Amino acid sequence: MRKFVCKPLPGDASDPQGLTALLDRYLLWMETHHYASGTVKVRRVTLSQFLRWCFERSITRPHEVTLEMLERFQRHIYYYRQRNGQPLSLSSQSHRLTSLRRWFAWLVRQRIFEHDPAHDLQLPRDERRLPRHPLSVAEVEAVLAQADLATPHGLRNRAILEVLYSTALRRNEALGLEFTDLDRERGTLLVRCGKGKKDRFVPIGARALAWIDKYLAEARPLLARHAETPLVFVSKNGHRLHANHLSKIVRDYLRAAGIAKPGAAHLFRHTTATLMLEAGADVRYIQALLGHTKLSTTAIYAHVSITKLREVHERTHPARLFRLPDAPQPPATDHRDEDDDSLEWVPIA
Numbered sequence: 001m002r003k004f005v006c007k008p009l010p011g012d013a014s015d016p017q018g019l020t021a022l023l024d025r026y027l028l029w030m031e032t033h034h035y036a037s038g039t040v041k042v043r044r045v046t047l048s049q050f051l052r053w054c055f056e057r058s059i060t061r062p063h064e065v066t067l068e069m070l071e072r073f074q075r076h077i078y079y080y081r082q083r084n085g086q087p088l089s090l091s092s093q094s095h096r097l098t099s100l101r102r103w104f105a106w107l108v109r110q111r112i113f114e115h116d117p118a119h120d121l122q123l124p125r126d127e128r129r130l131p132r133h134p135l136s137v138a139e140v141e142a143v144l145a146q147a148d149l150a151t152p153h154g155l156r157n158r159a160i161l162e163v164l165y166s167t168a169l170r171r172n173e174a175l176g177l178e179f180t181d182l183d184r185e186r187g188t189l190l191v192r193c194g195k196g197k198k199d200r201f202v203p204i205g206a207r208a209l210a211w212i213d214k215y216l217a218e219a220r221p222l223l224a225r226h227a228e229t230p231l232v233f234v235s236k237n238g239h240r241l242h243a244n245h246l247s248k249i250v251r252d253y254l255r256a257a258g259i260a261k262p263g264a265a266h267l268f269r270h271t272t273a274t275l276m277l278e279a280g281a282d283v284r285y286i287q288a289l290l291g292h293t294k295l296s297t298t299a300i301y302a303h304v305s306i307t308k309l310r311e312v313h314e315r316t317h318p319a320r321l322f323r324l325p326d327a328p329q330p331p332a333t334d335h336r337d338e339d340d341d342s343l344e345w346v347p348i349a
Helices: 019-032 037-055 067-079 090-109 137-144 152-167 171-175 206-218 243-256 265-278 283-290 295-304 307-316
Strands: 188-191 200-203
Touching: 019 037, 019 090, 037 067, 037 090, 067 090, 137 152, 137 243, 137 265, 152 171, 152 200, 152 206, 152 243, 152 265, 171 243, 171 265, 200 283, 243 265, 265 283, 283 295
Parallel strands: none
Antiparallel strands: 188 200
16 A cells, blocks of 8 residues: 655755745645645645755745746646656646645735735636546446455455446545445435545445345455444555545456456546436536536536437437438439539428
């Protein structure tokens, strides 16, 4: 299991008004104000990269940072190449610059800055990217069938995937489920500390509950033999499964099912949202299921759901009324002019 190691911040932390000390204060402020630990870790990494860039140019104090300097840093990350030779994606560039803007806005609120040099920094234009192609119902069933039900691990994996398919949970949300989160009578489960540290209730189908019960009766006692944990899904040692391990399992199942679509555990989340929209679910119900704060975040799935649009297109487009006549093809010697409009279109009876 990979663990995040907090490396020391670059620079001299002994200067209380230096960039290093101020970044350390900012990260501590985020922790004490109950920001998600993952957010604090990522902010630490991205802002440390900015500090290193500054120190290479002998910039150690916040008053030395100007808008022009930040624009130079923006160009730096634009031309930056990763180890594989690829540039940073626009979302990665925006994420780094957004971290800078949040930090400098905090410095202004702390009265360390009188004027925020990052306020007028223009971020790259957002890419309106659609989620990757979701699975069809048949493809989902093919993936689920790859789990080896004769082994505890296979039965556990099948139960996890059934939960993902039924509830559209994020992978960490599914792996963090505890026994007390399940309400079989109401057919719901409680998602504790989802994204943004928000709890929510989501429905879970009878089929997924049946697979959970089968896993709890036949597989979990063998996996959690020497460990006491409230977690529903556990590893072979009775500990919590790592999210990346679950993604690898799903990728292997996709490959075994002969499905070439990219994605892993999150693909089930996209699939559930898309298939429910195509079946007529209101987008606001999908928003509640996915735990999205903004409806605009959920609305992107409406663009993916092409089935309804195709049905409307076939039913209403005027070209549906015409077809080519059932006539023999002209002989090869008939060199018809490209502008000849003698080809007749006839309405469908």
